[in-house]
Amino acid sequence: MNNHKKNKYIDQSFKVLGVLFTMLGIFILGVLIYNIVVAGFSRINWDFLTSLPSRKPERAGIYTAIIGTLDLMLLTVLFAIPIGVGAGIYLEEYAKKSKFSSILEINISNLAGVPSIIYGLLGLGIFVRFFGFGGSILSGSLTLSLLILPIIIVATREAIKAVPHSLKEASYALGASKWQTIKNVVIPSSFGGVLTGIILSLSRAIGETAPLIVVGAMAYVPFVPHSIFDTYSVLPMQIFSWTTRPQQGFAIAAAGAIIILLLITFIMNGIAVYFRNKWQKKLK
Amino acid sequence: MAKEIEITMEELKSKIKNTTTFEEDTSTSGGSRIEAKDVKVWYDDFNAIKGIDMKIKPNTITAFIGPSGCGKSTFLRLFNRMNDYVEGFRMEGKIKINGDSIYKKKVNVEELRKEIGMVFQKPNPFPKSIYENVAYGLKIQGIKDKKLIDGRVEKALRQADLWEEVKDNLKKSALALSGGQQQRLCIARTLAVQPSILLMDEPTSALDPISTAKIEELIHHLKEEYTIIIVTHNMQQASRISDYTAFFYLGELIEYDKTRKIFTNPEKKQTENYITGRFG
Numbered sequence: 001m002n003n004h005k006k007n008k009y010i011d012q013s014f015k016v017l018g019v020l021f022t023m024l025g026i027f028i029l030g031v032l033i034y035n036i037v038v039a040g041f042s043r044i045n046w047d048f049l050t051s052l053p054s055r056k057p058e059r060a061g062i063y064t065a066i067i068g069t070l071d072l073m074l075l076t077v078l079f080a081i082p083i084g085v086g087a088g089i090y091l092e093e094y095a096k097k098s099k100f101s102s103i104l105e106i107n108i109s110n111l112a113g114v115p116s117i118i119y120g121l122l123g124l125g126i127f128v129r130f131f132g133f134g135g136s137i138l139s140g141s142l143t144l145s146l147l148i149l150p151i152i153i154v155a156t157r158e159a160i161k162a163v164p165h166s167l168k169e170a171s172y173a174l175g176a177s178k179w180q181t182i183k184n185v186v187i188p189s190s191f192g193g194v195l196t197g198i199i200l201s202l203s204r205a206i207g208e209t210a211p212l213i214v215v216g217a218m219a220y221v222p223f224v225p226h227s228i229f230d231t232y233s234v235l236p237m238q239i240f241s242w243t244t245r246p247q248q249g250f251a252i253a254a255a256g257a258i259i260i261l262l263l264i265t266f267i268m269n270g271i272a273v274y275f276r277n278k279w280q281k282k283l284k
Numbered sequence: 285m286a287k288e289i290e291i292t293m294e295e296l297k298s299k300i301k302n303t304t305t306f307e308e309d310t311s312t313s314g315g316s317r318i319e320a321k322d323v324k325v326w327y328d329d330f331n332a333i334k335g336i337d338m339k340i341k342p343n344t345i346t347a348f349i350g351p352s353g354c355g356k357s358t359f360l361r362l363f364n365r366m367n368d369y370v371e372g373f374r375m376e377g378k379i380k381i382n383g384d385s386i387y388k389k390k391v392n393v394e395e396l397r398k399e400i401g402m403v404f405q406k407p408n409p410f411p412k413s414i415y416e417n418v419a420y421g422l423k424i425q426g427i428k429d430k431k432l433i434d435g436r437v438e439k440a441l442r443q444a445d446l447w448e449e450v451k452d453n454l455k456k457s458a459l460a461l462s463g464g465q466q467q468r469l470c471i472a473r474t475l476a477v478q479p480s481i482l483l484m485d486e487p488t489s490a491l492d493p494i495s496t497a498k499i500e501e502l503i504h505h506l507k508e509e510y511t512i513i514i515v516t517h518n519m520q521q522a523s524r525i526s527d528y529t530a531f532f533y534l535g536e537l538i539e540y541d542k543t544r545k546i547f548t549n550p551e552k553k554q555t556e557n558y559i560t561g562r563f564g
């Protein structure tokens with residue numbers, strides 16, 4: 001009886017503790033968002049979104065930074081998704097279990113945890129210097145692709161692992177080749193998980209500043225990039241540069257830019273959740 | 285409902301009586317003949333099958349029985365080369381289907397599997413519509429003619445005795461069907477490819493008695509066009525539906541004969557012990 005009571009007590013206190021910690025996380029996030037919205041909301045208007053950066057805080061806008069962010073993300077998606085998903089499929093479906101493949105596996109997991117500045121230096125060495133792409137949007141997106149590749153690969157593999165073996169067997173037993181099975185059974189069944197991984201990785205990429213500083217993203221770009229070889233700025237860069245200025249006006253502008261960056265991230269996540277739910281419904 | 289089962293069982297019994305007059309009749313066409321010669325299988329160091337010879341006649345139902353881990357499923361999966369994907373799998377000996385060895389290098393495994401359909405222990409429909417499930421095997425063959433596919437889908441669903449239940453809901457997800465319906469769908473999916481051999485790996489072990497009776501009846505009808513091998517843990521099932529029964533134990537084929545003989549007067553003591561439930 002005593003033991004039973006004790007267990008119940010521990011159970012309850014753990015529950016309370018869990019609720020408290022959850023609330024703490026949400027509370028801190030809430031305070032942050034509240035602070036930023038209070039500081040920056042007044043600054044957000046159409047002019048702010050469509051103006052070029054300026055030396056005068058009240059005239060400065062984030063047009064080039066938004067376009068730069070969107071361009072950079074688009075290119076990153078183009079590079080990272082085919083390679084990441086392809087590598088994930090290969091490792092899970094084709095690669096034979098061997099010493100080599102397990103070393104590869106461990107390394108990919110480790111790469112997901114490498115600090116982003118290291119990727120920046122890698123990008124500087126390979127894309128900016130060796131290939132001579134300079135501080136272009138191409139260098140930036142290739143560097144970010146490297147950064148998020150491990151995340152996409154790991155997510156793809158996990159999603160594929162979750163596909164029931166019995167479905168693959170059913171496909172093979174009907175005379176399907178390996179590729180037909182992957183295309184018709186494995187990919188559709190794991191699509192939701194792969195998509196979640198991609199979006200999570202993009203959410204990480206969109207907020208990255210450190211590697212982009214190294215590979216030459218600009219804090220001040222008075223024009224919109226026209227080709228992948230143009231220089232560019234991105235929102236985190238713009239925010240970083242504004243927060244280092246002494247004028248109060250730039251702090252407000254930075255808060256405004258943070259709101260926009262958060263909005264873009266939320267919208268991206270929202271789209272991902274929408275697609276994932278839609279996909280899961282289709283399967284039911 | 286109960287009455288229905290009784291009738292079905294009655295029917296089954298009468299059919300079994302008919303099959304007791306089964307003779308060495310190979311004139312019926314459709315099915316294929318299977319031969320295994322000194323087949324041995326290893327998984328890494330484990331010797332799962334220790335040298336089995338077996339001949340299976342066309343258009344017969346053969347039941348594989350034996351305790352878990354005796355190698356009967358492994359042996360069954362040799363015929364459509366499903367063990368190829370198992371890590372550490374190694375095989376010796378020969379398996380011939382209609383006289384052609386299926387483990388030669390130049391054999392196209394995909395083509396082979398179109399000839400030899402398989403139904404699994406647990407119903408495993410694809411998370412697609414009923415129609416898409418049955419059409420799957422045809423679509424991967426590159427068949428695009430919608431009329432042809434429609435025709436084959438209907439025929440296969442009729443053969444699997446599912447058509448009347450689903451004909452108005454072909455677009456519905458297969459996962460919405462009951463377990464028994466799902467298993468009949470899996471049979472229809474296999475039949476749509478028009479194989480000549482059906483391998484069934486405990487096809488009713490996950491189903492209730494009503495669904496089981498339905499599927500047994502179905503298997504009985506399918507004998508006319510297919511050679512059927514069924515792995516089962518259910519002695520009654522083996523005696524009800526099969527023409528021949530093979531008893532496996534520890535990777536060896538202990539006894540293989542007409543079902544009637546195995547269940548009434550087995551040669552070996554081990555067989556008798558197993559079918560009377562004294563071990564296994």
